[in-house]
Amino acid sequence: MRAVVLASLAPLALCLTPVQLPLVKEYSGAGFFDDWQYFGAGDNFTDGNVIWVNQSLANQLRLTQVNTAGNAVVKVDTSAVVWDNPRNSVRITTNDFFEIGTIFVIDVVHIPFGCSVWPSIWTTGQPWPENGEIDIIESVNLMGFNQMSLHTTSGCFAAAGTDQTGSPVSTGSNCSQTAGCGVKENKPNSFGANFAQNRGGAWVMQFDVSGIFIWFFQRSEIPQSIVLSNKTLTVDTDSWGPPSAAFVNGTTCNISNYFQAQQIVIDITLCGNWAGMASVYNQTGCGAFTNNTCYLNNVLGNGQNYANAYFEVSYIRAFSSNPNAIFTTTASAPAATPTTSSGSGDGGDGAVTNGGDIVVLGWPGFTLGFGLLFLGLLV
Ligand SMILES: *[C@@H]1O[C@H](CO)[C@@H](O)[C@H](O)[C@H]1NC(C)=O
Ligand SMILES: *[C@@H]1O[C@H](CO)[C@@H](O)[C@H](O)[C@H]1NC(C)=O
Ligand SMILES: *[C@@H]1O[C@H](CO)[C@@H](O)[C@H](O)[C@H]1NC(C)=O
Ligand SMILES: *[C@@H]1O[C@H](CO)[C@@H](O)[C@H](O)[C@H]1NC(C)=O
Numbered sequence: 001m002r003a004v005v006l007a008s009l010a011p012l013a014l015c016l017t018p019v020q021l022p023l024v025k026e027y028s029g030a031g032f033f034d035d036w037q038y039f040g041a042g043d044n045f046t047d048g049n050v051i052w053v054n055q056s057l058a059n060q061l062r063l064t065q066v067n068t069a070g071n072a073v074v075k076v077d078t079s080a081v082v083w084d085n086p087r088n089s090v091r092i093t094t095n096d097f098f099e100i101g102t103i104f105v106i107d108v109v110h111i112p113f114g115c116s117v118w119p120s121i122w123t124t125g126q127p128w129p130e131n132g133e134i135d136i137i138e139s140v141n142l143m144g145f146n147q148m149s150l151h152t153t154s155g156c157f158a159a160a161g162t163d164q165t166g167s168p169v170s171t172g173s174n175c176s177q178t179a180g181c182g183v184k185e186n187k188p189n190s191f192g193a194n195f196a197q198n199r200g201g202a203w204v205m206q207f208d209v210s211g212i213f214i215w216f217f218q219r220s221e222i223p224q225s226i227v228l229s230n231k232t233l234t235v236d237t238d239s240w241g242p243p244s245a246a247f248v249n250g251t252t253c254n255i256s257n258y259f260q261a262q263q264i265v266i267d268i269t270l271c272g273n274w275a276g277m278a279s280v281y282n283q284t285g286c287g288a289f290t291n292n293t294c295y296l297n298n299v300l301g302n303g304q305n306y307a308n309a310y311f312e313v314s315y316i317r318a319f320s321s322n323p324n325a326i327f328t329t330t331a332s333a334p335a336a337t338p339t340t341s342s343g344s345g346d347g348g349d350g351a352v353t354n355g356g357d358i359v360v361l362g363w364p365g366f367t368l369g370f371g372l373l374f375l376g377l378l379v
């Protein structure tokens with residue numbers, strides 16, 4: 001059905017110049033940390049051995065800071081921890097919510113890595129999981145690659161056979177299972193020491209009714225359209241190539257049913273129920289796991305294991321043709337409080353968003369994402 005529609009429109013598409021989207025929000029430079037909520041409590045989501053400190057302690061310990069290069073640093077505390085205590089770390093969530101239809105560009109110089117380290121830059125709707133979660137950057141320990149995942153209430157599955165360069169992590173790609181529906185990055189240098197040695201790279205995440213698409217570019221391969229995105233993003237998918245992860249809307253997952261406006265989260269936890277699982281720890285370069293090894297060999301003690309446990313972020317930008325794509329919560333409570341039941345099957349109905357129906361290029365009802373998919377298929 002879609003193929004027929006696309007074919008009939010194909011001649012028009014050849015005349016198109018790439019869509020340009022205005023910047024609606026940028027986190028960068030001296031003001032990077034201005035519009036975030038600091039979690040200020042322990043990791044009760046993933047059972048990590050951390051306290052995500054409040055803003056005053058983060059400032060005092062310099063766990064969040066802007067460095068001399070003008071980049072934002074988010075790091076794990078490297079001071080000594082005595083037996084049975086957690087280690088200080090950071091979880092911050094944007095005050096802003098971004099409607100469906102937003103494209104995010106995230107330029108990162110360094111991602112935390114090392115045994116026990118579990119960093120992520122991701123987005124979440126509220127409430128969670130009813131309004132969806134999109135994990136853009138996430139990996140653990142000494143893994144050599146990034147993983148991208150969706151988390152939803154039950155009934156959403158990543159469609160098979162989409163045009164993506166990454167590989168599904170699990171058969172079935174059930175987005176409501178605990179691990180979500182993950183896609184392994186296959187491009188080189190997406191995580192760990194190699195990512196850092198390469199001076200990082202950039203991710204683009206398109207959050208659209210037509211699907212959720214994530215591109216990764218290592219530093220030397222960041223397209224000019226992204227390098228020059230400081231005011232306007234030229235959505236030049238011809239030069240971007242196929243995304244690393246393509247969660248395409250359709251009968252396996254009606255995206256606008258499972259995802260509403262998202263907040264951005266940056267966090268680092270330690271051990272917990274991914275990095276600290278015996279089988280995972282053992283398989284990701286950290287050696288044999290006996291009893292409590294993740295905590296005892298890493299979290300406990302002088303913190304020397306955490307020299308590389310920091311994010312260095314050049315910027316996070318959000319683009320949309322919808323001037324109402326962004327709104328700010330007035331809530332002072334920590335965002336993204338999870339619910340314990342994820343099987344309700346209620347995909348967030350009632351929380352109506354109109355941000356998805358963006359008209360571009362004068363084609364009524366033709367969404368940006370659909371247009372992108374369409375352009376992508378012509379390449
Ligand atoms: C986690 O902690 C936060 C902040 O203390 C709290 O609001 C939330 O209810 C807790 N969630 C769970 C699942 O315990
Ligand atoms: C921040 O956390 C520290 C450590 O728990 C606590 O002593 C301090 O009172 C908190 N500050 C604020 C402003 O909540
Ligand atoms: C998907 O995962 C959910 C949550 O674990 C589960 O209830 C459901 O049965 C799974 N669906 C399939 C088809 O495996
Ligand atoms: C935006 O980027 C271009 C190209 O790097 C640069 O020439 C220009 O000064 C930048 N503008 C702003 C406002 O930073």
Ligand SMILES: *[C@@H]1O[C@H](CO)[C@@H](O)[C@H](O)[C@H]1NC(C)=O
Nearest residue numbers: 209210249250251253254255
């Ligand atoms: C998304 O997929 C659903 C089928 O589940 C379809 O009804 C809807 O029209 C699709 N949305 C777009 C924007 O294509």
Ligand SMILES: *[C@@H]1O[C@H](CO)[C@@H](O)[C@H](O)[C@H]1NC(C)=O
Nearest residue numbers: 251254255256257258347349
């Ligand atoms: C997809 O979700 C949208 C928004 O919730 C809804 O309007 C539409 O009817 C759904 N399509 C199908 C096929 O369920």
Ligand SMILES: *[C@@H]1O[C@H](CO)[C@@H](O)[C@H](O)[C@H]1NC(C)=O
Nearest residue numbers: 282283284285286287288289
């Ligand atoms: C991981 O565990 C398996 C089975 O217990 C063991 O044979 C293997 O040596 C372990 N690998 C490492 C790196 O510790």
Ligand SMILES: *[C@@H]1O[C@H](CO)[C@@H](O)[C@H](O)[C@H]1NC(C)=O
Nearest residue numbers: 083084290291292293295296
């Ligand atoms: C594991 O280690 C903890 C803390 O060192 C200890 O309390 C517990 O008894 C140990 N369990 C086993 C099965 O050795």
